[in-house]
Amino acid sequence: MDRLPSWIRQHVAALRALLVLTVVTGVVYPLVTTWVAQAVFNGKANGSLVERDGKTVGSAIIGQKFTDKDGNPLKKYFQSRPSAAGDGYDPLSSAASNLGPEDVLDVLPNPQGADAAAKEGKQSLLTQVCARSKAVGELEGVSGARPYCTADGVGAVLKVFPDRAVSVNQACPATPFVATYKGLKVECGKPGEDYAAGRTVPVRGGAGTPAVPADAVTASGSGLDPHISVAYADLQAPRVARERGLPIERVRSLIAANTTGRALGFMGDPVVNVLELNLALDRP
Known part of the structure; x- marks a missing residue:
């Protein structure tokens, strides 16, 4: 190797560095982080998917639409906040407007x-x-x-x-x-x-x-927010109760059951998870 011209030695060293960094950052690091995520945060690492009757119906951490094929709100469901992520709630286009x-x-x-x-x-x-x-x-x-x-x-x-x-x-x-x-x-x-x-x-x-x-x-900053404010949920409650033939008190109790308090007890405001609330309404 010492007899090789310096420019060849430099290229060989660069190639070695490229191969080592490719293995470390392109193979070892992704495998380690994936293993840690699956071992420690299994549900969240897989998207916090929510299932009903054996079928995946959405994610607890990504919003979605509750509309008909023409984009009109389904009146028996609580509606999510607007989204500017792609055509709406697209994780690959997460962004604000x-x-x-x-x-x-x-x-x-x-x-x-x-x-x-x-x-x-x-x-x-x-x-x-x-x-x-x-x-x-x-x-x-x-x-x-x-x-x-x-x-x-x-x-x-x-x-x-x-x-x-x-x-x-x-x-x-x-x-x-x-x-x-x-x-x-x-x-x-x-x-x-x-x-x-x-x-x-x-x-x-x-x-x-x-x-x-x-x-x-x-829309939220990410465009993926699965939550709405308690005030927006309360606004929708009479319509949902009327469409489902339920007492308004029953709907409001479900809102309360699916409300998350302030982060660490003092940051932000209480929020309601729309998917989980709608699934709770669909349960017999």
Whole structure:
């Protein structure tokens, strides 16, 4: 080996290092961590799968939808919080929407758009929240109104110019949520028109405290949260009791039985596991 040129010796040493690191990090380490996980955290390491009648029906740590084939909520079940992970609760696409509180302007669908994205448009985070709140309110029989939302479930946002104001999230021929703004007539938004030069003015309105809880209209940071707040569970309880013909007290007792308290007794808020609660409802 000493007689070999230095560049060959360097390449042989690099190859040895590559083989050793490949075995250690690509074989030994995964096998050891998998063994430890299976030995110590068997259930969680395998996904905390939940079975009923011999069939896997979900995971205790990953949310899921309780809807029909058309995406409509199954009224006899408690509904999960929204998800921004892929098409919903996709572990391979775990993520939030990455949209913040300043994301208030929609891109209105434009049938004359140059591509599919322009034709479909895009909802802002504010409009997504407003639309969800309206839908949950209708499902639960309560007001879905909330600040900065119009009655038709989009963001109440104006673009203000010196001579006019435009409700940019309400596509024509919709009637704007306010007729005038500081003496200016408010128009509906026209798809494809550029409103960038206008001043953005979100309008809070007089909705007051929303009847629909925040976790009913916002996705979790991971998009996989299997829990809802106790407030959201309580909101759904009358509907579930009515659909199943159960006393409301029975449904509320099941909510309490499937509620987890604050972490370490003081962090966060109590939460309800939706899958386990729905399975408890299905038991005879």
